Amino acid sequence: MSRTLVRRAERLLGNQRRAAPSWLLRARAPDLSGGGTMFSSGAVHFRPSPRAAQLEARLSNSSTPGSGGFRRFGAVAWNFRGLVHPAAIMKARHFRFLFTSLCLLSASALAQNDNDPAKVRLKVNEVAAGVSMIEGVEGFAGGNVGVSVGDDGVFIIDDELETMSPKLTATLGQISKKPVRFVINTHWHGDHTGGNAALGASGAIILAHDNVRQRLSAAELEKAKDKVAAKPGKGLPVVTFAEDVTLHLNGDTVHVFHVPPAHTDGDVVVHFAKANVIHTGDLFLSQGYPFVDLGSGGNFEGFITAADRIIAVANDTTKIIPGHGAVVGRAQVKAWRDTLDQIRQRVKKLISQGKTLEQAVAAKPTADLDAKAGANFISPDKIVEAAYKSMTANAAPAKAAAAGAKPH
Numbered sequence: 001m002s003r004t005l006v007r008r009a010e011r012l013l014g015n016q017r018r019a020a021p022s023w024l025l026r027a028r029a030p031d032l033s034g035g036g037t038m039f040s041s042g043a044v045h046f047r048p049s050p051r052a053a054q055l056e057a058r059l060s061n062s063s064t065p066g067s068g069g070f071r072r073f074g075a076v077a078w079n080f081r082g083l084v085h086p087a088a089i090m091k092a093r094h095f096r097f098l099f100t101s102l103c104l105l106s107a108s109a110l111a112q113n114d115n116d117p118a119k120v121r122l123k124v125n126e127v128a129a130g131v132s133m134i135e136g137v138e139g140f141a142g143g144n145v146g147v148s149v150g151d152d153g154v155f156i157i158d159d160e161l162e163t164m165s166p167k168l169t170a171t172l173g174q175i176s177k178k179p180v181r182f183v184i185n186t187h188w189h190g191d192h193t194g195g196n197a198a199l200g201a202s203g204a205i206i207l208a209h210d211n212v213r214q215r216l217s218a219a220e221l222e223k224a225k226d227k228v229a230a231k232p233g234k235g236l237p238v239v240t241f242a243e244d245v246t247l248h249l250n251g252d253t254v255h256v257f258h259v260p261p262a263h264t265d266g267d268v269v270v271h272f273a274k275a276n277v278i279h280t281g282d283l284f285l286s287q288g289y290p291f292v293d294l295g296s297g298g299n300f301e302g303f304i305t306a307a308d309r310i311i312a313v314a315n316d317t318t319k320i321i322p323g324h325g326a327v328v329g330r331a332q333v334k335a336w337r338d339t340l341d342q343i344r345q346r347v348k349k350l351i352s353q354g355k356t357l358e359q360a361v362a363a364k365p366t367a368d369l370d371a372k373a374g375a376n377f378i379s380p381d382k383i384v385e386a387a388y389k390s391m392t393a394n395a396a397p398a399k400a401a402a403a404g405a406k407p408h
């Protein structure tokens with residue numbers, strides 16, 4: 001790595017330290033292996049800029065000792081255009097790698113103002129009568145927000161990064177003068193629950209799966225040994241459920257249902273029966289492979305089950321709001337499901353042939369699917385790894401149970 005590049009990276013990092021929201025500097029990676037400590041400041045996505053990609057490419061090509069981290073960083077996140085998940089890329093065990101990661105994130109962020117909430121604009125898209133979606137443009141705001149407005153008032157699904165709270169409140173105020181009565185969290189990640197504290201403080205009732213409250217609670221964050229402050233009391237979900245809950249509001253029947261562990265162990269799908277809209281949270285992304293947060297109890301195979309559940313309640317005219325990306329129809333979810341099922345079958349076969357994780361990844365079983373799936377922050381290798389680990393983790397206890405089980 002040239003001295004100029006180092007200086008440039010340091011300068012960018014320095015700038016970013018002053019401008020970055022707390023989650024960036026605190027972010028730690030989820031342990032994609034499913035063991036060890038767990039990232040907990042939220043799953044946050046970036047769009048890499050050409051400038052950052054260029055810088056990264058130069059860093060990746062460096063032959064400086066210790067540059068393996070650069071290459072790994074590149075492999076995980078930066079060979080792709082689209083969403084980048086710092087949570088997934090900042091598994092930094094060494095200072096050098098962490099430093100480099102921050103530099104690169106800074107380069108990207110600085111180039112596109114991703115981390116400056118002042119620069120991010122919130123755009124409202126009409127999805128169906130009475131239902132709209134808020135998305136961040138010109139920067140990263142967090143996950144897509146679903147908004148229902150009607151005679152009974154306003155309720156929303158997910159509430160972006162904490163730093164976006166003032167803008168989210170202002171945007172909601174433009175849609176309706178009525179206060180937000182309810183917030184549904186699709187899962188616990190910080191880019192979907194960051195607005196909880198502000199909304200809770202202003203009187204909204206937050207609903208989520210039992211495990212979302214658990215994962216947002218102080219004890220859990222303590223366990224993760226992360227420096228992220230626990231959600232203040234008002235940011236925690238106050239109504240939790242194990243399976244499902246139904247809201248009868250604004251002339252619609254809104255079914256919020258839990259699915260088996262997939263993205264995390266607290267995922268829900270939100271289905272507006274009358275408006276014919278579904279909000280999937282991160283159980284579906286409009287581009288690329290899914291992020292299996294193994295450290296949060298996620299499981300690759302759960303995404304297929306979740307997609308089946310979504311497809312079952314959707315029809316040809318259903319509007320599907322993904323966790324990130326553009327609104328899609330059922331056909332896209334079906335295609336996603338089929339791709340994941342192919343990956344499942346191929347990885348399963350490799351496991352049954354006795355291949356190790358490294359051998360399975362090296363076999364590149366997704367090679368013919370990658371281009372069609374599109375790119376985001378999850379590399380083909382990562383999805384194979386997640387599938388392999390999900391399936392082998394399931395197999396071990398099942399075998400043990402079978403061996404020791406008594407018939408009854």
Ligand SMILES: [Zn+2]
Binds near residue numbers: 043187192263
């Ligand atoms: Zn997420």
